[in-house]
Structure formats: C-alpha cells, structure tokens
Amino acid sequence: MNKSIRTFWAGAALLGLSAIAWAADPPAEGQGPMHHSAAADGAKAAPTDDELIASAMMAAPKKVALNATIVVPDAKGGMRTLRKGSNGFTCMPDNPETPGPDPMCWDKNAGDWIDAYMNHKAPPTGKVGLMYMLAGGTDASNTDPYAAKPTASNHWIKTGPHIMIVGADAGFYDTYPKDADPDTKSPYVMWAGTPYLHLMAPTR
16 A cells, blocks of 8 residues: 555646655755755755645644644655554645645545555445545646646646545436536546546635
8 A cells, every 4th residue: 555655646647646756754964944945966955754744734624634644755665654643544745846735635445545546446335535635736637547747638627725535436426517627616526437536626
C-alpha cells in the first residue's frame, strides 16, 4: 500500500493531483522554510517535518487532521511516517513541484480504492471511501484516469478545494452530472464510464 500511495502521489494525474517526485528527508541545519528559501547552489531548501505536517493538515477539517497519520514520500522511494494518528485517516503534504496546493487526506476505504487504481484493478465493492483536498488540487483529465497531460480530447479541467466520495454503488453516481466538461463549481462525477468514477464535490 505504501508503494502504491507514493507512486500515486508522485506521478499520477488522479483526482486533480499531478506531481513529480520530491525528496522529503529532513533539511540540513540552517535551511529555511518550505518554498521560500534556497540552498547556496540555488536549490530549494527541504521543508522541515513540522512544515510538512502543517501542509498535510490543510487538506482536511481540523478535527480530522489533528488525529490523522501524516506520511510523505522519502528520497529512497519509500514512505516516511511523520506522525502516527488514531482516527483511520492518512494525510500527505503539498508537493512543491505542482502548480498549486494539493495536500490530501483519505480514510482506509479510500486508501484501498487508490491501491486498486494504482494497480489497474477493480476497486473493492461495498467500501465507500472519503477523501479531502480542501486546499485545492492540480488540474487533471475528467475522462482518462491515467492521463498525465492535457490533449485535444481528454477534457482537462481545473479543480479547486473539494472532497471526493469513492467506491459507492453506481446508483449513487447516477444522481449527479457526468458531463465530460462539467461545471466544477458544482458536484459532478469524474471518470464516468470507468471503474474509477467518483464524486467530486467542491467546498467553495
């Protein structure tokens, strides 16, 4: 599961997330805050653990984020737990290589859904999952679950702060618009017609 989550976060255009892998090892002594400081050679300074945790907590409501497990990809291709949680939610911080803020939190069922997506398997049935991206999301295709960049036919859309409901029965999604070019300011179904359809519900 950890490997799949890292790959999902680092390279997949999923749920408004499209990213490039970045190292999240602790910064050397004297390095400054995330995004605003650079090392002597011009490279970006690595964020501190406290900064990564604060970023990850922006994804979900405060009461959820306070007790969530916080994880981040590490430089060796694995996952590093920054803080162990107790409520079944897992959160990841923003990836600084993407255009906008995209921290994310998900519950266990959503984690199983992500794992199925990453392995091109059918999502588990009867396991409705919840995901938060309250700080926003990076752009993605609304029709192709594995698209990495916009084309003339993959209906690339822009997403703002939102929640996602995954793994629900088909009848649930039938009550929401499934347009290829949706009004992203209202709830709509993303990736309709695929095993990975899910509800996108904007929060503002």
